[in-house]
Amino acid sequence: MWDPTTYLRFGDERSRPFHELLARVSAARPRAVVDLGCGPGTLTATLVDRWPDSRLTGLDSSAEMIARAVALDSPVDFALADVRDWHPGPDTDVVISNAVLQWVPGHRDLLVRWARELPARAWLAVQVPGNVDEPSHRALRAVAARPAWRDTLAPLLRKTTVDDAAGYAQLLTAAGCAVDAWETTYVHLLPAPVDTDHPVLSWLEGTALRPIRAALPAADWSDFRAELGVRLAEAYPVRQGQVYFPFRRVFFVARTGAPVEEKQ
């Protein structure tokens, strides 16, 4: 279960990639724009200013996230849906998916399907975190491997692999798109007040730790959290009241091919 409040704790840091992704989409007056995995909808709602005449839709598979998005009372049409079942309409000129596909096994096939089903000259703009080899995720996997809970947690640990920018560029170029792909490592400076949880632990609670918390009994979760907190404090020491948290993200913007008559 997703908790919109916990997820939004680091709203500033989490929103920046969305804006940097959208900065590379030059659609002037798209007919329909869809945000796949829109989460709490706060970022989707900002699209109203950019494309006031477009039909805007936000889809997410979490009822909690969609409830939060609907409560924004924005002109965006928010609905519950799994991105794996989604097909673009004939007027879908822009598709955005920010920090979602790392949760979706088989998303490379989905991307190719979307690229083929979208109308000509449509935009497909995607960002995925590329941080599974960072100390934060290594620490999480090390704690999850403890005999006490490894059988419970092994099936939950994310198996979806995320490509690098060149991998997605090749995939979508082969599907007939013009591709702009890049990677960025942000260094988030997270405040670490004394006597509070380590900020990287708080960050992970909004995303990667969610399924683990849901799977463990309360006492085990408390032990898990405590041990992970110690490891994170070693990996990301507090300096001048903050921690330096590098976070790599992979971006790609694909534009579907020209209509057949333009190619002749």
Ligand SMILES: C[S@@+](CC[C@H](N)C(=O)[O-])C[C@H]1O[C@@H](n2cnc3c(N)ncnc32)[C@H](O)[C@@H]1O
């Ligand atoms: C890290 S949040 C990102 C939310 C939003 N895009 C943003 O940038 O703030 C990931 C979101 O992906 C959604 N999600 C994960 N798998 C999904 C799927 N198969 N279909 C639809 N949404 C999915 C989750 O429910 C969650 O809201």
